[in-house]
Amino acid sequence: MFRHLLLTSAIALAAPAFADTFTADADVDAVTIYPGLAAVTRQVTLNVPAGRHEIIVPGLPQGLSTQGLRVAAPQGAQIGAVNLAFDRLPVTPDMSAPEIVAARAEVERLEEVLRESAARIAEIRLRVAAVEEQITFLQSLAKAQGGEGFGSAADLAALARMLGAEVLSARQAAFAAEQEAQAADRARADDIEALRDAKQALAALATPDEAGAVLTFTLAVEVAGEITIDITTQEGFANWQPLYDMRLTTGDAPRLDVDRAVVISQASGQDWTDVQLTLSTARPGEQTGPSGVWPILRRIVPEDEIGRLMPLAEGLAVESRAFSDMAVEEFAAEPMTAQADFSGATVTYVYPSRVTIRDGVEDLRLPLDRLDFDADVWAEAVPSRDSIAYRMAAFTNASDELLLPGQALVYADGTMLGFSHLPLLAAGAETQMGFGPLDALRLTRTMPERMEGDRGVFTTTNELRERATLTVENLTGQNWDVLLRDAVPYSEQEDLDVEVNASPAATRQDVEGQRGVLEWDMTLPVGDTEVITLDYTLSWPEGYVLR
Incomplete structure (x- = not known):
């Protein structure tokens, strides 16, 4: 049984009957892939006489939706009624084709x-x-x-x-x-x-195909000759994402070369052969306008009614908590994933040559281009967590376009180091990324010896004293600018006093608004060792316990 979906548009036709019926295949000519779906443009080329005709296009993918279906003819031709049917051809094909x-x-x-x-x-x-x-x-x-x-x-x-x-x-x-x-x-x-x-x-x-969609439409042409008709459909099960190879070159003038590519997947049910490919960050399936705002109604009631209304309010609160618990239990397994928000900005990439994307492909990789940036390189050390330092690089997106978030394979001086992630980076914005371990920049964090065999901790009823020693040793073959980061206790209570002494003094305190986080900038020549001593004392009144 056919499922007929009908699109109609007004058309002025001189002849009341069809002059001819034509059957023709539609070849995919262009594809624009959005996150999660694709706009596919197929072309039908016919040589038709002047007049009104019926055009039958078989072999379209099963399950097409009329919501995104558009049929366009060039100047001198008009499209009339459009019918999309499924499962079989509506009429016997033209045996004289x-x-x-x-x-x-x-x-x-x-x-x-x-x-x-x-x-x-x-x-x-x-x-x-x-x-x-x-x-x-x-x-x-x-x-x-x-x-x-x-x-x-x-x-x-x-x-x-x-x-x-x-x-x-x-x-x-x-x-x-x-x-x-x-x-x-x-x-x-x-x-x-x-x-x-x-x-x-x-x-x-x-013989008509047993499966698939069949498009039938009326066509009126003024002059006989060859005509090309565009059929555009919205099809799901297609996606793309950026992929980066980031190659850092250190030395006197550090550089970062970024090779950009895209990974494409599609399962539309048909191969896309020799098509013009466009990639877009627009999200046509999502919200296209801002959310609404409604006024807030507040009421007052006499104080003597509070006691009467309290049991009802408590009942509603219990019911609300029960529903909340149920919702948490029901939806807790649903993964939470971060979605990049482009705030309405759209980035479009037109691939320079035609490509073929087979149905069912999951990881077709296409190269885009290469970007080159100046880079600042340093070593970052966190002795409280790591035993070695890590190479870091900062760069500014000096291109004129947005860099989309995506997986990055990172290299340093020709050596592959592993996978990282490039965040969304607007034109002119700066970011920093890790480029692998520096095994010969060794870190230690120790608590010095303390009295009675303990390790550097002296306690009284209302006081605790600790000392930490941070060490960075450069066993590499080059000098390094090192950023060392550590943390000390801090207090938000007036009665809990925290006193911190660092030698040498920290370059920055409360880094990025994080209280108690300290950073030191240092230059460490080949073979040298840098030692930082941290002393901190916590004191509080009698009758309290330190947590």
């Missing part, structure tokens, strides 16, 4: 070839049978002559030689004919297979 005529001619040609080859093989087999008859005759002749007897042994020997030669020649002729017949049989097998393929091709053209 050039491709059907050519397919039928090929079937007839191969059938004639097979008839001729069958006749040729039959003729060869007749030659083999004739030779066998000749051999039988010669053998019977030899028996008859042998029974009558010969006058001498010489005559008998001559007869035997003559008959042997004749039989040998006949058998050689029979063998050659049989080999020729077998070769003709093998060649005929290839022709039989070719005929089967040709019949299947003809059936595919002459």
Whole structure:
């Protein structure tokens, strides 16, 4: 049973009836991929006379939606009623189409070839049978002559030689004919297979597809000639994401080369062959306008009603908590993923050459271009967490376009280090990324020896004193600018006093608004060691416990 979806538009047509019905395939010409879906433009090219016609386009993907379906004709032509049906062609295809005529001619040609080859093989087999008859005759002749007897042994020997030669020649002729017949049989097998393929091709053209969508529309043209019609559909199961190879070169003038690529996946049900590809960050399936705002209604009630309303309010609160608990239990397994918000800005990439994207592909990678940036390189050390420092690089997006968030494979001086993630980076914005460990920049954080065998901790009823020693040792073959980060206790209570002394003094305190986080900037030559000492004292009144 057909599911008919009808799109109509007003059209002024002079003739009340169709002049012709045309069946034509639509070839994918251009694809724009958005996050989660694609706009696919197919083209139908026909040579039609002037007048009103019905155009049938079979073989479209199953499950197309009319919401994004658009049929566009060039100037001098108009599109009338558009009908999208599923499962079968609505009418018998045009059997006079050039491709059907050519397919039928090929079937007839191969059938004639097979008839001729069958006749040729039959003729060869007749030659083999004739030779066998000749051999039988010669053998019977030899028996008859042998029974009558010969006058001498010489005559008998001559007869035997003559008959042997004749039989040998006949058998050689029979063998050659049989080999020729077998070769003709093998060649005929290839022709039989070719005929089967040709019949299947003809059936595919002459028989409606059992699955897929079929588009039918009316077309009115003013002047006869060739016309190209664009059919645009919105199709799901397509996606793309950026991918980066980030190559850092250190030295006197550090550089960061960024090779950009995209990874594309599509499962639309059809191959996209030799298409113009456009990639867009627009999200047509999402909200297109701001959310609404509604006024807030507040009320007052007499104080003596509070007691009466309190049980009802408590009941509503219990019910609300129960619903909240249920919602948490029901949706806790749903993953929370970060979504980049472009605030309405759209980035579009037009791929420079045509590409082919097969149905079901999951990781087709296409290169885009290369960007080059100046970079600042340093070593970052966190002795409280790590035993070695890590190479860091900061760079500014000096291009004129937005860099989209995506996976990045990072290199440093030609060595692959692993995977990272490039955040969303606007034009002119700065970011920093890690570029692998520096195994020869060694870190330690120790608590010095303390009295009575403990490690550097002196406590009283209302006081705690600690000392930490941070060490950075440069065993690499080059000097390094090092940023060292550590943390000390801090307090938000007036009665809990925290006193911190660092030697040397920290370059920055409360880094990025994080209280108690300290940073030191240092330059560490080859073979040198830098030591930082942290002393901090916590004191509080009697009767309290430090947590």
